[in-house]
Structure formats: C-alpha cells, structure tokens
Amino acid sequence: MARPVALVTGAGRRNGIAYAIASDLAADGWDVAFTYWRAYEHRMSLGGDPEADPASLTRELEAAGARALAIEADLADPExxxxxxxxxxxxxxxxxxxxxxxSESVDSGILDTSVDAFDRHLAVNARAAWLLIRSLAEHVRADGARIVALTSDHVVGNLAYGVSKGALDRVVLAAAGELAARGITANSVNPGPVDTGWMDDATRAALVARQPTGRLGTPHDVARLVRFLVSPDAAWVTGQLITTDGGFSI
Known part of the structure; x- marks a missing residue:
C-alpha cells in the first residue's frame, strides 16, 4: 500500500517544530516533502546547523522508511x-x-516596525499559506486532504508577526469553509511557548514560572497534535484553532 504524502514547510532546523513534525509523520507511515530557507536561518541565528540539518532530516526520514524530498524555497516569492x-x-x-x-518572525513593535518588515511578514506567513492552500486544492484527489497551520497569539513587541498570524488564522477558516466539499479539512494549532532557539535564560525562566505543568513545550509535544489532525481519526475536525500549551494560556 502506497504511503500518503505530507508537505511540511519550514523544517530547516533540527531544534524547530517543523523538523519534529516531519520526523514524526515519517514514523507514522507518511512520505514527507519539506521546505527550508537557509538565508532566514542564518539571519535569525536560532541554533541548529542550517547547512547540515536539511540533509540530516532527509536521512532520518529515509531511515524511517519514507521517501523524502527537501526543497529550499523563499516563500516571500509569490511564484x-x-x-x-x-x-x-x-x-x-x-x-x-x-x-x-x-514563519518570518522578527521582533518589533508599533513604533519601530518598518514597512518592508511588515510586508515581508504578511508575504511569508499569510500570503504564502494562502497560495500553498490554493495550489493544494487545485490538485487534490477525490479522497481529500488535511491542512494544519501553526499560529500564535503573540503580538505585543512582535507586531508584524502577530498581525500576519492573525491573517493566517482567517485564511485557514476560509479554507475550512470553502474546501470542505473537496474533502479538505483545515485547522490551526497554537503551540504556546516552545523553546526552539529564541529564548534566553531569563525568558525561559519567566515562562516556566507561568507554566502550570512546570515545563515548556517541546517540538514533539506539538507534533503529537499535528499527527492526530492529519490522521483519518480527525476527519470530523475542521475550522478549529486548537491550543496545545500545557495550560500556559490559563
């Protein structure tokens, strides 16, 4: 029996959420294509090895029995x-x-966000999501497909990122309503604070202090929910924004 195909965007770093999702989906029996963009990873310096990690992920996917396809792609380009x-x-x-x-995620607020940064966040986080969904819908088979988008409610001091994630949420809702007749479900997942390389020690300590579970989330915590949402068991779940943050939002 042929393995189904998953496309995971943004899997350029070993310590990132997308890397864990891709790895877990391969273990679940999916063939996995993934995108990465080394220029962004180098610009942000969030850890991992942007030069080696995509090849490492490919090897991990293949070791799990999956066919793998790595695509380096700048999602700011509408083509x-x-x-x-x-x-x-x-x-x-x-x-x-x-x-x-x-995602494009560069901290800046109301007073210091540039027009270029605002436009790039929207292009990468919202417009590219819409265009990927549109292309998926145009090529989908009769047995449908699953869409899962990672979102965030962080906006203070992170204006362009927060605004673009809000737009992403609306794109996903539109997809859930407009594409249901094609057998496509669409949901958003808010992971809360997950340490993927962006936290310093003070931030980490402050967030753990607010966390009822006493620890921060891990990429694989998020991947577990994504695995469910793309499975046959989630066929009746669509148009939802699901928070998986260990109670942080309480």
Missing part, C-alpha cells in the same frame, strides 16, 4: 508555493497533508 506543490506531486505524488510550519 514559489505553486512550484513547491507541483514538485512534490511530480516526485512523490499528490499531497494529502499540508503542514504550514514556516
């Missing part, structure tokens, strides 16, 4: 999303699960 979906379809087969885990 890129359709090229990605077509490349995955041609190499692995039609995409059955689209996990939108990429």
């Amino acid at each position: 890129t999303p359709d090229r990605i979906v077509r490349a995955v379809r041609d190499e692995l087969g039609p995409v059955r699960a689209l996990v939108l885990a990429h």
